[in-house]
Amino acid sequence: MSSAPFIVGLTGGIGSGKTTVANLFAGKGIELVDADVVARDVVKPNTEGLNAIAAHFGNAVLNADGSLNRQALRGRVFSHENERLWLNNLLHPLIRKTMLEHVHNAKSDYVILVVPLLFENGLDSLVNTTLVVDISADLQKQRSAARDSTSQAEIQKIIDSQMSREQRLSKADHIIDNQGDVSSLSKQVNELHQHFLSLVQQR
Structure with a gap:
């Protein structure tokens, strides 16, 4: 096997x-590895993902507690194709890498x-x-x-x-x-x- x-x-x-x-x-x-859950995890406070987003878009996309303000971020990327591509280029590799880590750590059949x-x-x-x-x-x-x-x-x-x-x-x-x-x-x-x-x- x-x-x-x-x-x-x-x-x-x-x-x-x-x-x-x-x-x-x-x-x-x-065991399940859910892409939607991973997508939220990679932009939690103090993650590489959120730090890069804040550096690129500024603190206007953060809530007062330092978490991601999704609505503000959506507003930034919604009508700006180049910003949306920048965000996808950042997040998709992070999500893929994290999902594969979870998969390889799984113990089920x-x-x-x-x-x-x-x-x-x-x-x-x-x-x-x-x-x-x-x-x-x-x-x-x-x-x-x-x-x-x-x-x-x-x-x-x-x-x-x-x-x-x-x-x-x-x-x-x-x-x-x-x-x-x-x-x-x-x-x-x-x-x-x-x-x-x-x-x-x-x-």
């Missing part, structure tokens, strides 16, 4: 239920890397296999609106900025259909868990 961890890249569009699926795997003792923009950001190159949580666009809108009380227009904007459902499915090694009930979801997770364990054994 290989000593390198076996990595499953988990992704899906907004409102697809990535977190629910990830938590079902976690319930089986599988395999690791799930939860990344909303797995394919868009080319992070599928880091994983052994990909798993897409899939629902229809109508369900995406319903569930996102119920969860975040976000307007339909905002949700549509996010959907449009992500890879299309067809593209995402064409890139997926494995697909979970999350349009049914919880028992259907659990059954699919159980089957995939066994499948991933067998892939790990074959290495």
